[in-house]
Amino acid sequence: LLKETSIHKEGYKLKIEGDKVSITYSDNGGCFYAFQTLMQLMEKKGKAYTLPQVAIEDSPNFMFRGFMHDVGRNFQTIEDLKRQLDIFALYKLNVFHWHLTDHPGWRIECKAYPILNDPTYQRKGRDQGTFYTYDQIRDLIAYAKARNILVIPEIDVPGHSAYFKTAFGF
Numbered sequence: 001l002l003k004e005t006s007i008h009k010e011g012y013k014l015k016i017e018g019d020k021v022s023i024t025y026s027d028n029g030g031c032f033y034a035f036q037t038l039m040q041l042m043e044k045k046g047k048a049y050t051l052p053q054v055a056i057e058d059s060p061n062f063m064f065r066g067f068m069h070d071v072g073r074n075f076q077t078i079e080d081l082k083r084q085l086d087i088f089a090l091y092k093l094n095v096f097h098w099h100l101t102d103h104p105g106w107r108i109e110c111k112a113y114p115i116l117n118d119p120t121y122q123r124k125g126r127d128q129g130t131f132y133t134y135d136q137i138r139d140l141i142a143y144a145k146a147r148n149i150l151v152i153p154e155i156d157v158p159g160h161s162a163y164f165k166t167a168f169g170f
Contacts (some may be wrong), residue, residue, distance in 0.1 A: 001031070010094070011059025014038060016051050032148045033058065033092050040090070066095030072102030075127035078136050082143055089147035096144055099154045103162045108155070109133045121167040
């Protein structure tokens with residue numbers, strides 16, 4: 001492993017010659033992506049794994065490569081989101097846009113205004129009573145960070161404030 005600042009951000013060089021693997025990377029993202037590529041190149045032959053002889057230079061064409069989930073409308077468990085983050089990492093996506101609030105439900109635990117999490121006010125048939133605790137949110141953000149993924153939480157206020165009207169009556 002060798003860090004080299006002249007390589008583009010999140011870029012790397014991966015060279016496999018004989019039984020030697022060398023990785024030169026620009027930053028933590030580049031190192032992470034080099035290992036993702038290395039894992040993708042491994043091929044199981046019997047009880048052993050083999051690697052092809054290659055020389056790869058790679059860096060992203062776009063600074064932000066991401067995906068958005070609208071859990072305000074359709075809740076997904078933390079376990080499901082983590083499985084998806086693992087797949088995002090394999091494809092070298094680096095942004096997860098997490099749409100947490102919308103008319104059907106407020107998916108962030110709210111201790112100051114627990115009425116926001118009350119299933120009575122959530123749209124019927126849209127995962128009533130489901131939301132993420134503060135600890136779950138912190139855990140998912142740390143999980144994403146370990147995979148070089150930035151979480152951008154979206155809390156729509158006042159854009160999608162119809163939920164406030166339902167919950168608070170104004």
